[in-house]
Amino acid sequence: MAATNLLQFRCYYNNVKPNLLLPPLATWQQQQRTTNLFGYEFPKKAAVKVTCNVLEKHVIENGRSVVEEEGDEGGIKRSYTCVMKFGGSSVASAERMMEVAGLVMSFPEERPIVVLSAMGKTTNKLLLAGEKAVSCGVTNVCGIEELSFIKDLHLRTVDQLGVDRSIIEKHLEALEQLLNGIAMMKELTKRTQDYLVSFGECMSTRIFAAYLNKLGVKARQYDAFEIGFITTDDFTNADILEATYPAVAKRLHGDWLADPAIAIVTGFLGKARKSCAVTTLGRGGSDLTATTIGKALGLPEIQVWKDVDGVLTCDPNIYPKAEPVPFLTFDEAAELAYFGAQVLHPQSMRPAREGDIPVRVKNSYNPNAPGTLITKERDMSKAVLTSIVLKRNVTMLDIVSTRMLGQYGFLAKVFSIFEDLGISVDVVATSEVSVSLTLDPSKLWSRELIQQELDHVVEELEKIAVVNLLQNRSIISLIGNVQQSSLILEKAFRVLRTLGVTVQMISQGASKVNISLVVNDSEAEECVRALHHAFFETEFSELQIGYTNGNGSVPKSS
Ligand SMILES: Nc1ncnc2c1ncn2[C@@H]1O[C@H](COP(=O)(O)OP(=O)(O)O)[C@@H](O)[C@H]1O
Numbered sequence: 409m410a411a412t413n414l415l416q417f418r419c420y421y422n423n424v425k426p427n428l429l430l431p432p433l434a435t436w437q438q439q440q441r442t443t444n445l446f447g448y449e450f451p452k453k454a455a456v457k458v459t460c461n462v463l464e465k466h467v468i469e470n471g472r473s474v475v476e477e478e479g480d481e482g483g484i485k486r487s488y489t490c491v492m493k494f495g496g497s498s499v500a501s502a503e504r505m506m507e508v509a510g511l512v513m514s515f516p517e518e519r520p521i522v523v524l525s526a527m528g529k530t531t532n533k534l535l536l537a538g539e540k541a542v543s544c545g546v547t548n549v550c551g552i553e554e555l556s557f558i559k560d561l562h563l564r565t566v567d568q569l570g571v572d573r574s575i576i577e578k579h580l581e582a583l584e585q586l587l588n589g590i591a592m593m594k595e596l597t598k599r600t601q602d603y604l605v606s607f608g609e610c611m612s613t614r615i616f617a618a619y620l621n622k623l624g625v626k627a628r629q630y631d632a633f634e635i636g637f638i639t640t641d642d643f644t645n646a647d648i649l650e651a652t653y654p655a656v657a658k659r660l661h662g663d664w665l666a667d668p669a670i671a672i673v674t675g676f677l678g679k680a681r682k683s684c685a686v687t688t689l690g691r692g693g694s695d696l697t698a699t700t701i702g703k704a705l706g707l708p709e710i711q712v713w714k715d716v717d718g719v720l721t722c723d724p725n726i727y728p729k730a731e732p733v734p735f736l737t738f739d740e741a742a743e744l745a746y747f748g749a750q751v752l753h754p755q756s757m758r759p760a761r762e763g764d765i766p767v768r769v770k771n772s773y774n775p776n777a778p779g780t781l782i783t784k785e786r787d788m789s790k791a792v793l794t795s796i797v798l799k800r801n802v803t804m805l806d807i808v809s810t811r812m813l814g815q816y817g818f819l820a821k822v823f824s825i826f827e828d829l830g831i832s833v834d835v836v837a838t839s840e841v842s843v844s845l846t847l848d849p850s851k852l853w854s855r856e857l858i859q860q861e862l863d864h865v866v867e868e869l870e871k872i873a874v875v876n877l878l879q880n881r882s883i884i885s886l887i888g889n890v891q892q893s894s895l896i897l898e899k900a901f902r903v904l905r906t907l908g909v910t911v912q913m914i915s916q917g918a919s920k921v922n923i924s925l926v927v928n929d930s931e932a933e934e935c936v937r938a939l940h941h942a943f944f945e946t947e948f949s950e951l952q953i954g955y956t957n958g959n960g961s962v963p964k965s966s
């Protein structure tokens with residue numbers, strides 16, 4: 409049987425025009441950002457010229473699809489095959505780096521791009537060192553405990569891995585100089601803060617790349633801000649700009665073709681478009697770095713390696729009986745992250761969703777665990793509740809119209825006040841003359857709200873409404889199949905009634921995957937444990953009375 413070429417490609421074509429001579433059945437859908445033409449059959453000599461990043465050429469031989477290294481027409485070549493992101497917990501020590509190196513090497517058929525976070529708690533320590541430098545005086549900088557900790561950790565790791573200290577010594581010197589500068593200025597701007605924390609990722613990636621090279625696995629280190637990660641100038645919480653995708657694809661793909669090597673890229677970092685200074689993508693931003701690379705190169709899979717067996721049914725710090733969730737949709741994962749599950753960066757699902765690239769959340773401490781697979785769609789026919797998420801320390805506002813404005817005018821005015829003040833709102837419930845909503849003063853991916861700003865919001869709103877400011881509230885988000893909302897709500901309210909908890913606000917939103925309940929901070933954790941018990945640990949149809957301790961509380965797990 410004559411061999412037939414099947415070409416699979418995900419083509420990023422914002423700035424490139426593919427010149428395809430396709431058989432008539434293949435239509436190029438211009439409205440889609442990425443296109444997967446897997447399955448289109450080409451005659452053997454189909455002329456295909458694509459000036460984009462990654463292609464995979466399948467040749468059908470004896471009914472089997474075989475991937476060829478490179479195509480014969482149009483210079484089609486394949487570079488990297490997957491992106492693997494390892495978080496701080498996965499690379500916290502020399503021992504952990506050895507394990508991660510072993511993991512990377514255990515997929516010899518893959519050509520990965522590895523995205524790393526800073527080692528362990530380095531980012532927190534750098535932030536603390538910066539804060540201390542502001543007030544400790546130049547002569548005391550060298551005595552800052554966190555600086556010594558960071559130096560010890562990184563030098564010890566380098567020594568234990570048997571790589572040359574020189575790969576990070578310059579960074580350690582520059583870090584101390586920067587802290588001296590902060591001490592001298594007695595000021596730590598957001599821009600300087602981003603530069604300060606960037607040392608964490610810059611050092612972890614250099615150490616890891618040097619270690620792989622020492623093992624004989626060719627690796628090349630990259631600082632994300634040098635290879636096309638272009639962001640807004642919103643220091644500490646920058647957004648990735650579209651120009652990033654073609655730039656990153658060009659650089660990584662081009663380098664591979666010129667000189668193949670595993671790429672080791674700093675997570676979390678970018679370069680501000682206007683000022684050209686180093687930016688960060690918000691805490692936990694390395695997940696976003698990984699999904700951005702995945703989309704840029706049109707990779708078949710994005711792996712995010714953590715210290716848990718995947719996305720769990722709730723935060724294991726609240727309830728250790730949390731179980732891994734095997735499958736999630738991008739929408740569910742995004743909602744979960746946005747509403748406070750620390751496991752994924754809130755923006756990280758966006759590139760994966762746009763590129764339609766599956767994200768696998770795995771445990772670097774337990775690689776055999778299946779983890780969580782996040783895709784565009786999944787079978788929801790049996791799905792009810794997927795995960796419970798808690799967001800603490802939320803501020804709630806009850807705003808009741810004084811009827812100076814009509815219904816439309818009232819809601820429009822309320823939201824224009826928030827827009828003018830640049831404050832984002834999470835959960836909203838409205839009626840004709842009132843609106844209840846939540847603000848998050850501790851948002852890490854947005855600017856911090858301080859009391860003064862809250863007072864200002866209330867002052868503005870009081871011009872048209874009676875306002876009640878309620879602090880120390882929590883949002884409990886029930887992520888799941890909102891088609892089953894009656895069932896979920898019935899069960900949830902039975903649990904909360906048993907606990908004697910009053911729900912102060914409820915919102916289903918437009919997301920179709922999330923029902924949010926607002927309760928007092930002081931009751932929230934107990935609610936999560938009880939809800940978890942009811943939804944995930946009892947027969948679904950029956951809410952067992954008697955799972956509490958008799959005093960209404962669920963047994964705290966050890
Ligand atoms: N629903 C959840 N599923 C999994 N982990 C969660 C969840 N909610 C909170 N977490 C916490 O998130 C942590 C993993 O996220 P993170 O610390 O950012 O990992 P890494 O640093 O490895 O990227 C877990 O150790 C766990 O404590």
Ligand SMILES: N[C@@H](CC(=O)OP(=O)(O)O)C(=O)O
Nearest residue numbers: 495496525531691692693694
């Ligand atoms: N080091 C950064 C970025 C990051 O993504 O870290 P992690 O993968 O450990 O959550 C932070 O602590 O925020």
